Amino acid sequence: MRPLPNSRRILALALPWLPAERLANKPAGGAGAAPPEQPLALIANDRGRQVIQAVNAAALAEGILPGLALADARARLPGLRVAPHDPAGDAACLDWLAQGATRWSPMVAARPPYGLVIDISGCVQLFGGEASLVSDVVTRLHRLGFSAQPALAATPAAALALARFGGTRVNELPLAALSDLEQVQIGLRRAGLRSVGDVARLSRAAVASRFGEALLAALDALTEAVPQPLDPLQPPAEVAAEQRFASPIVQQDAVRVALERLLRRCAAQMGALGVGGRHFALSLYRSDGHVARLSVDTAEPQRDARAVLRLFDERIAALNDPLDPGFGYDLLRLAVPVTARLDESQLGLDGGALAETQLNDLVDRLTARLGRGRLRRPVAADTHIPEQASFLGALADAPTAWPAPAPGEPPTRPIRLFDPPQPIEVLAEVPDGPPRRFRWRSRVYDVTAQEGPERIAAEWWQRKDGAGLTRDYWRVEDSSGRRFWLFRHGLYERETTSPRWYLHGLFA
Numbered sequence: 001m002r003p004l005p006n007s008r009r010i011l012a013l014a015l016p017w018l019p020a021e022r023l024a025n026k027p028a029g030g031a032g033a034a035p036p037e038q039p040l041a042l043i044a045n046d047r048g049r050q051v052i053q054a055v056n057a058a059a060l061a062e063g064i065l066p067g068l069a070l071a072d073a074r075a076r077l078p079g080l081r082v083a084p085h086d087p088a089g090d091a092a093c094l095d096w097l098a099q100g101a102t103r104w105s106p107m108v109a110a111r112p113p114y115g116l117v118i119d120i121s122g123c124v125q126l127f128g129g130e131a132s133l134v135s136d137v138v139t140r141l142h143r144l145g146f147s148a149q150p151a152l153a154a155t156p157a158a159a160l161a162l163a164r165f166g167g168t169r170v171n172e173l174p175l176a177a178l179s180d181l182e183q184v185q186i187g188l189r190r191a192g193l194r195s196v197g198d199v200a201r202l203s204r205a206a207v208a209s210r211f212g213e214a215l216l217a218a219l220d221a222l223t224e225a226v227p228q229p230l231d232p233l234q235p236p237a238e239v240a241a242e243q244r245f246a247s248p249i250v251q252q253d254a255v256r257v258a259l260e261r262l263l264r265r266c267a268a269q270m271g272a273l274g275v276g277g278r279h280f281a282l283s284l285y286r287s288d289g290h291v292a293r294l295s296v297d298t299a300e301p302q303r304d305a306r307a308v309l310r311l312f313d314e315r316i317a318a319l320n321d322p323l324d325p326g327f328g329y330d331l332l333r334l335a336v337p338v339t340a341r342l343d344e345s346q347l348g349l350d351g352g353a354l355a356e357t358q359l360n361d362l363v364d365r366l367t368a369r370l371g372r373g374r375l376r377r378p379v380a381a382d383t384h385i386p387e388q389a390s391f392l393g394a395l396a397d398a399p400t401a402w403p404a405p406a407p408g409e410p411p412t413r414p415i416r417l418f419d420p421p422q423p424i425e426v427l428a429e430v431p432d433g434p435p436r437r438f439r440w441r442s443r444v445y446d447v448t449a450q451e452g453p454e455r456i457a458a459e460w461w462q463r464k465d466g467a468g469l470t471r472d473y474w475r476v477e478d479s480s481g482r483r484f485w486l487f488r489h490g491l492y493e494r495e496t497t498s499p500r501w502y503l504h505g506l507f508a
Contacts, residue, residue, distance in 0.1 A: 007121065008119065008121045008154050008155070009119075009120050009121050009124070009130065009152060009154070010117060010118070010119055010120070010121075010152065010153055010154065010155060010156050010158075010159040010230070011104075011117075011118045011119075011120050011133070011134060011137065011150060011151075011152055011159065012111075012115060012116065012117050012118075012150070012151050012152075012153070012156065012159030012160040012162065012163040013115065013116040013117075013118070013137065013138075013141070013148045013149065013150050013163055014114065014115055014148065014149040014151075014160070014163035014164045015094070015097075015114040015115065015116070015141075015146055015147070015148055015149075016114060016147070016149065016164075017056050017057055017146075017147050018090055018093065018094065018113075018114045018146060019042050019053075019054040019085065019086075019090050019114075020040050020042065020054060020055065020056035021056070021145055021146050021147065022089065022090060022093045022146075023040075023042070023083055024056075024145065025144070025145040025146075037058055038058060038079075038081060039055070039056065039058045039059035039061075039062050039064060039077060039079070039080050039081065040055065040056045040058070040059055040080075040081045040082070040083065041054070041055050041059055041064055041070070041073060041080055041081070041082050041083075042054040042055070042082070042083055042084065042085040042086075043070050043082050043083075043084065043085060044084070044085040049069055049070075050069065050070035050071070051067065051068070051069055051070065052064065052065070052066050052067065052068045052069075052070060052073055053066055053085040053087075054066055054085060057147075059077075059080065062076070062077050062080075063076060063077075064076065064077060064080065070082065087113075090113065090114070091112060091113075094110045094112060094113075094114065094115075094116070095110050095233075097110075097116060097141070097144075097146070097289075098110040098116055098233055099233065099291050100285070100289045100290070100291055101116055101118055101137070102233070102234065102283070102291070102333075103285045103291075103331050103333075104118055104120065104123060104127070104133060104136075104137060105118050105119055105120050105123045106232065106234060106236040106237075106240075106335075107119035107121075107230055107232045107236065108232055108233055109156070109230055109231055109232055109233060110233070111156075111160055115160050115163070115164070117156045117159065117160060117230060118137075119230050119232075120133060130152065134150050134152070137150065138150055140289065143288075143289075144288070144289045149163050149164070149166070150163060151163035153170070153224070154224045155221055155222075155224050155227075155228040156221075156228055156230050157218070157221035157222055157228060158170050158221070158222050158223070158224055161173055161177040161222055164177070165177055169197075170196055170197075170222050170223055170224070171195060171196055171197030171200060171223075172195055172196070172197065173195060173196045173222070174194075174195060174196075175188045175189065175193065175194070175195065175196070175199070177196055177222060178196060178199065178215060178218050178219060178222065179214075179215060179218060184211060184215065187210075187211065188211070191210075196219070196222055196223070199215075199219055200219060200223055204216060207219065234337075235337070236335075237281075237335035237336055237337040238273070238336075238339070239266050239269045239270055239273070239275075239277065239335070239336040239339060240266070240333065240334065240335040240336065241262045241265040241266050241269070241333070241334050242262070242331060242332065242333040242334070243258050243261065243262060243331070243332045243333075244330065244331050245258075245328075245329070245330050245331070247328075247330075248286075248287045248325075248327060248328025248329055248330045249325070249328055249329055249330075250325040250327075250328045250329075252316075252323070252325075255284070255323075255325075255329065255332070256309070256313075258332050259282065259309065259312060259332065259334065260305060260306075260309050262282075262332060262333075262334040263280075263305035263308050263309055263334065264305045266280075266303075266305075266334055266336055267303040267304070267305050270303045270336065270339065270342070271303060273339070274341065274342065274343065275301065275303075275339040275340060275341055275342055276298075276300070276301025276302050276303045276339065276340060276341075276342030277298065277301065277302055277303060277308070277336040277338065277339055278297060278298055278300075278301060278302075278338040278339060278340055279295060279296075279297050279298075279336065279337055279338035280295060280296050280297075280298075280308055280311075280312075280334065280335075280336055281293065281294075281295040281334070281335045281336075281337060282294045282295065282312065282332070282333070282334050283331075283332070283333045283334075283335075284323070284325075284329045284331075284332055285329060285330060285331035285332070285333070286325065286326045286327065286328070286329055286330075287326070287327045287328055287329070287330045288326055288327055290326065292323055292324075294312065294315055294316065295315075296308065296311040296312055296314075296315050296364070296367075296368045297364070297367055297368075297372055297394075298311070298360070298364050299360040299363040299364055299367075300360045301339065301340040301341065301342035302342075302364075303342065307361070307364075310365070311364055311365065311368040312368075314365050314368035314369045315368045315369070317369070318368070318369045318370070318371075363375065367394075372394050373394060375394065376392040376393060376394060377392070377393060377394075378390045378391075378392060378393075379391055379392070379393035383459070384456060385456070385459060386413065386417065386456070386504065386505075387417060387419060387504075389413075411507070412454075412475075413485075413505070414483075414485045414504075414505030414506055414507045415505075415506070415507065416505055416506045417504060417505045418503065418504060418505060421487070421502035421503060421504045422440060422441075422502060422503040422504075423500065423501070423502055423503075424438045424439060424440045424486070424501050424502060424503050425438060425439040425501070426438045426486070426488075426501040431492045431493075431499070432472075432488075432491070432492040432499075434447075434450045434452065434453075434474055434476075435447050435450065435474060435476060435486055435501070438486065438501065438503075440503055445478040445479075445482075445484070446478055446479045447476045447477070447478060448477055448478060448479050449476065449477040450474050450475065450476040450477070451474065451475045451476075452472065452473055452474035452475060453472035453473060453474055453488075454472070454473040454474075455470060455471070455472055455473075456470070456471045456473060456487075457470050457471075458470065458471075469489050469490040469491075469495050469496065470490065470491050470495060471487040471488070471489055472487060472488045472491075473485060473486070473487040473504070474486045474487070474488075475507075482506075483506070483507035484503055484505075484506060484507070485503070485504050485505040485506070485507065486501060486502065486503055486504065487501070487502055487504055488500075488501055489501070489502060
């Protein structure tokens, strides 16, 4: 199949020595670390044996390969240094590098175990061309202590394979680029195939029937025959702005001035779209690769730069650990990933909207200072089960419209619910009839008026066996005028022979 016309440019980076280089970059070299020129192997237990999982370049040059038993490796190289392999630490390091790589493009993905993929389509002009961008990426990674092998292609799979195995043409890649399974590679070699190009020249039906659809899909991804999406760490926001600095800035006042400039640029974009921001995310890129992230939320759509800047001031003032600029920030990026419709409005002569505006400002400031989850409000849930009909959500979120009762009608749900419902003893004329008298907490209540039943079925679709008893709710009033919400649990002679009664709530 011919490659599709594709204007995408994907930069992939293979980091073959990441485990050993991560260990060497730890403070004081880390436990078991060795200088780059000294052979180092990272080991793990495998069915009672110590097996090498990763090595550095010096160990590879001595013939020490991953998969070799530690005893055999030390027989070949007695001076081999070893350290425990930490896959979780490697994954966290790769994710940290991916976060820092968003300085070149928002479309970045980590490809474990040791790969990064960056969609640089439309970004190269900011860095003076592809060659300049690639050089900047490799140089910055080298300063951080990581060796990177770059490659460019039109799909993530092709770029990553070229970076991993080297070369400039996909057709010349070895069979290992198609599959990591040894039995698949052996089958391809027995068929007389030696490269990806040899497989691509075969009939698609023959490849699929002999080696499966998975190999055919991998071949299409490598040969750029089908579009391949990239799932980035952070989806790009429709509204965003960034500021790069030729000389890193370290003063907080300079950061604040730059942030206000970014807020004004984003406000202009939102004004053109007729929207306001609900979530503002600031990324501060340090020259040593660290990325600090701050975000604020607003109760209502907002595009007033000064108002949002005050929220960031509150957020920074509330940090347990103040922002550490280190050697300075060389890039600031502001994104508005959450927006909502915001029409122009004018304050009425009576100032009726002023109180609501002040309340929203107070909510925004408290949320920025205390944290998003500290201030809460009841939010309606999409369920008919009474005790699950609401939950406490963040106060900064948009309020839920609650159904209003009919004019002049009493509320159908009590203000106070018991969790769990209180068991009661009920006297009724017939087993499935309304309650006439009930005992709760050693006190007897005579029912003078009742309304019901309101039948509420269980959520059978969420139960494996479809079981669940039906509830018949009654709104009742006693001789003293107090109103209660009772329910009978289970349909008589259809779901149970002895339904039980519960008091679920009290009306005001």
